[in-house]
Structure formats: structure tokens, C-alpha cells
């Protein structure tokens with residue numbers, strides 16, 4: 019299913035007047051406060067977030083999985099779903115593939131389809147957390163860290179294959195997330211596992227094209243519950259530094275122990291020029307992979323404050339690979355992603371409203387109250403009309419969720435694909 023401009027125009031017509039009123043009132047107020055509203059709106063329009071190929075179907079837990087029907091069952095259909103998201107939100111202009119789930123059978127056709135929907139190929143993800151059919155070696159006890167050289171060699175070769183596939187599509191980054199670790203004390207030698215991982219990553223790094231980067235993701239626990247080889251940003255940064263200039267740390271919001279100060283982590287990584295990628299989601303307890311901004315929107319705003327500061331003040335840090343890494347167990351995956359994209363844009367817009375000069379002055383004066391007032395003044399602003407305007411300017415929907423429902427997208431997808439399709443890789 020593709021959504022054309024006429025569809026979107028029709029759904030916008032009914033609420034256009036209300037949008038215009040709200041936007042003009044907010045724009046007047048912000049202009050009086052000294053903000054450059056059109057600059058903020060154009061920054062929002064330019065901000066694009068990759069959708070991973072595994073987020074388009076119903077997720078599940080180890081207890082079960084409940085379908086939403088009409089799910090995409092191949093790569094073409096996954097890209098079509100992202101096309102729907104992008105048409106409505108104008109924020110989802112990239113896809114992040116997971117290999118081996120998404121190996122194209124026809125590269126030219128896939129590239130053409132993506133280009134027609136204005137979708138780029140973002141970072142490609144390798145998979146060494148499960149065994150593939152007919153694989154010679156098993157990852158049961160780890161991949162890049164494994165005590166067996168043959169297992170490590172298989173995992174290294176897989177990552178090199180993923181680079182090769184991504185290269186043919188125009189990707190520029192490889193994301194490595196390892197499930198490697200141990201479930202019980204004594205199971206692993208921490209030093210050997212870490213050194214094996216470093217050596218394996220260096221072998222992969224050697225196969226990276228010059229204009230590529232390698233993103234090293236970390237996670238404190240799960241699926242291993244005693245230790246994880248790349249447990250935190252410090253371990254990731256050490257490994258990235260051990261590889262070279264093209265290797266970076268990737269921060270996934272859900273991959274921290276409770277109450278970690280994630281805004282401080284992203285801030286210092288940017289100072290060191292080593293923050294390469296960012297995965298959005300939200301959580302209450304662990305790596306819950308919930309809708310972005312659904313649990314801790316203020317924390318998301320504080321993180322965006324640091325990201326905006328970094329984008330404005332840290333030329334030593336590269337442009338970030340942004341991606342939503344969420345799972346949808348009880349919501350329509352596409353509606354969930356629309357909500358996540360909205361929450362990301364909202365936090366970004368609020369962060370752009372922070373008066374950085376006033377904040378700096380208040381910090382120099384040690385005026386703690388003023389610092390908080392500046393941050394919370396921005397946070398409490400209802401910026402949604404700015405998001406609507408950013409979408410409208412690019413031909414998107416004023417209200418993507420309402421448009422999605424009034425166009426009965428899920429119903430159409432079920433009609434096209436049938437009820438019992440299952441998204442590959444889940």
C-alpha cells in the first residue's frame with residue numbers, strides 16, 4: 019500500500035484551520051521570546067530517524083506473541099510499510115536492515131523501491147545472537163568472544179558479509195550488538211572474552227570501507243544474566259578506540275541499569291567525538307523496548323538537550339545514526355512507530371527552545387534555580403504545532419495517527435497480505 023499526496027491532503031483539510039491558529043499563536047509567542055521559528059521548523063523537517071526492519075511486525079515476549087495481521091513478510095513489504103510511515107510523518111526516511119533476515123534477492127529492485135519512497139539505507143545490523151540454519155558453528159556460548167577460534171572466525175565472516183550487503187545498497191555503517199556474556203560466575207574468563215572480542219572487532223574493522231563507520235552497541239544484561247562482554251559505554255568506548263577512528267559507541271536508551279544518567283553519557287561521548295549512533299525506545303524496568311517518550315519524557319528531553327548541545331558545539335563528533343529500536347506487543351506496530359517518531363520530534367523541538375546563552379550565563383553565576391527554570395520553561399512549551407508545520411512543509415500529515423486511522427491503513431494491509439502473515443526475523 020502506498021499513500022499518495024491526495025489522501026494526505028484530504029485528511030489535512032479538516033484540521034488545517036485549527037493547526038494554523040495554533041501555529042500562529044505559538045510562533046508569535048516564540049518570536050517575541052527571540053526564537054527563529056522557521057529555523058526550528060526546518061531543523062525538525064530535516065531530522066530523519068531510521069526504522070529497523072524488525073520493528074514492523076508484532077514483537078513478543080518469551081511467553082508469547084500476538085499478531086496484528088497484515089504484517090510484512092518480505093523486505094519489499096517492510097520497505098512499503100516504512101514508506102507509509104514516512105508519507106505520513108515525513109520523519110522516517112531511512113531503513114536499518116538486519117542480516118540475514120533481510121538479504122535482498124534483487125538489489126536493483128530494492129534500491130529502486132526505497133528511492134521511490136524517499137527511503138535511505140542506514141546502518142546494517144549483523145546477527146550473531148542466534149544460530150542460522152546449516153551453520154557450521156554455534157553461538158550458544160558466544161560469537162566474537164567465543165573461546166573457539168572457529169566460532170569467532172564464522173562470526174567475523176558474517177559481519178564482513180553484512181558489510182558487503184550494506185555496501186551494495188548504499189549503507190555507510192555496521193552496527194554490532196553482541197549477546198555474548200555468561201549466565202553464571204566462573205563460566206567465562208572476563209579478560210579472555212574481552213580480548214577475543216577486541217581482536218575479532220579489529221578483524222571486522224579491517225574490512226570496513228573507508229567511508230564507513232562501525233557502531234559498537236552495549237547492554238548490561240540479557241540474554242546473559244551474569245555478565246555481558248560489552249556491558250556499558252566504557253567497554254564499548256575501549257573497544258572502539260582499540261579499532262580506530264571509524265569505530266564509535268552506540269547508545270541504546272534501554273541498555274542501561276536503572277537510573278543511569280544517560281544524558282551525561284551522550285554528552286561526554288560527544289566531547290570525545292565518539293558517539294556514533296543512537297537507538298530510541300523507553301522503559302520502566304529494563305530493556306522494555308516501549309514507545310519512545312511513553313514512560314520518561316523528561317529524561318528524553320534532557321538527553322536531547324545534550325544531543326543538541328553536541329550537534330552545535332562538537333564538530334569532532336560525526337553526524338549520528340538515529341534509529342528507533344522498539345518492540346510492539348500490544349499496539350499496532352505502525353501506530354506505535356508514529357507515536358515514537360512524534361515523541362522524538364517533540365523532545366528535539368523542546369531542546370531547540372533552550373536558550374543556550376542564558377543557560378551558560380546562569381551556570382557561570384551558579385544560579386541553580388535559573389538553570390532549572392530555563393530547562394523546564396522549554397520543556398513545558400507545547401511544541402506540537404511546530405511538528406505539524408514541519409510535516410506539512412514536506413507534504414506530510416498534520417496528525418499522522420488520525421490520518422493512519424481514517425485511511426484504514428491496517429485494514430488495507432490485511433486485504434493485500436492476508437491475516438496470518440508474520441514479519442520475518444521475529
Ligand SMILES: [Mn+2]
Nearest residue numbers: 235270297343
Ligand atoms: Mn538497539
